Amino acid sequence: MNDNQADEALLALAQSFREALRQSVYVMRRLDSEEQLSSAQLGVLKMALDGAARVGGIARNLGVKVPSATEQIIKLERAGLVKREADPDDSRAVRVAATAAGRAAVENADRRRNEFIAGILGTLSEAERHAVEAALPVFDKINHSVQY
Amino acid sequence: MNDNQADEALLALAQSFREALRQSVYVMRRLDSEEQLSSAQLGVLKMALDGAARVGGIARNLGVKVPSATEQIIKLERAGLVKREADPDDSRAVRVAATAAGRAAVENADRRRNEFIAGILGTLSEAERHAVEAALPVFDKINHSVQY
DNA sequence: TCCTAACAGTTAGGTTACCTAAATATCAAG
DNA sequence: CTTGATATTTAGGTAACCTAACTGTTAGGA
Known part of the structure; x- marks a missing residue:
């Protein structure tokens, strides 16, 4: 895997990670409510x-x-x-x-x-x-x- | 591991999970700001x-x-x-x-x-x-x- | 000693993102 | 053609954050 591909993979992982973060906020709200x-x-x-x-x-x-x-x-x-x-x-x-x-x-x-x-x-x-x-x-x- | 220990372990995992959730909210705020x-x-x-x-x-x-x-x-x-x-x-x-x-x-x-x-x-x-x-x-x- | 800058906390005022309840408009079923 | 359900907006309220300004306390020189 060259650097460019590594970057791509990292950005894709970041995107999924961000999605998890977004949902966490939602879960926290439910938990709080x-x-x-x-x-x-x-x-x-x-x-x-x-x-x-x-x-x-x-x-x-x-x-x-x-x-x-x-x-x-x-x-x-x-x-x-x-x-x-x-x-x-x-x-x-x-x-x-x-x-x-x-x-x-x-x-x-x-x-x-x-x-x-x-x-x-x-x-x-x-x-x-x-x-x-x-x-x-x-x-x-x-x-x-x-x-x- | 008996049921009781399993429950304990699950609750401990839940506690750590909650801590991660809490921090996620914080990270989201940083990201937003x-x-x-x-x-x-x-x-x-x-x-x-x-x-x-x-x-x-x-x-x-x-x-x-x-x-x-x-x-x-x-x-x-x-x-x-x-x-x-x-x-x-x-x-x-x-x-x-x-x-x-x-x-x-x-x-x-x-x-x-x-x-x-x-x-x-x-x-x-x-x-x-x-x-x-x-x-x-x-x-x-x-x-x-x-x-x- | 006393002055002043830095520090700890509170108060005042504002923003954002939610919520529920009520109002408006449209649809659809009998 | 009425009536209940559905789609959205409006009105009004709350929780948790923020910055700026204020009060009181400390501590390090001159």
Whole structure:
């Protein structure tokens, strides 16, 4: 295979990959639509589980801007799932910590969503499941290589 | 492996899969943010390429409700990328057809986005690329099995 | 010491892409 | 020729993001 053919193949793979990405957005929406907690909120809430998350760190980890994180945090706070407290080391900063209710909400949401997906994965053949399993770390690598 | 262990494994795979989904949404946003044409608009525009798309069909194919499709179509029409014309066979219906500019815009957008993704895929090892290639049809199957 | 630049977060205001419900127009079956 | 179903648009609303501007805090010189 010469360089040109290699490029063609790569572009074709990229096209299929993009199609998968597009559908993923759709699947995420479906997954969200059944639930109380949105993905955005679940993401923030998970960051707050260890109790030491700062707003900026949460935003960076989720790939959103700080005001977007603040917005979700405020919603979670109103729902009683996190609390905000002053950072003892830096009074500019705010520490976000999940409450007991928040912790329970994460477990619940994760369980329900995982069961939904597991139900689908369960219909796959052994070989298909292996293919997914083998690709996930690569997807992870690809996703992480898309910089802000 | 007994059933219980199988379930555990499936749930763990589901968790990783969900993480990949979450990141995909993020990648899609990045991909969109550089471009004139949003994914939503590009999706609609592609449906209009064969010139025979009806609003309801476009919506169904994209997994959105009809008013959402109408909204995107109106934007594309204002941008001169599609035109709306009465369906000769059913005057309730509207046929959406890409204009020459629309056709060019799709080619351009696809090329740019594919090149971006291909650039990333090009950094993978042979084995990693094969893993992605093998998994994409399975992802497709999974994505399609998530019903409205 | 005190000034100032950098930093952490919030507030204000705007955009995009969805949604549901209601309105309009047409079709088709009895 | 009426009536229920179908195709689309309009109206109004929501969630999650963004940038710019503002407030308060820190820290590193002069």
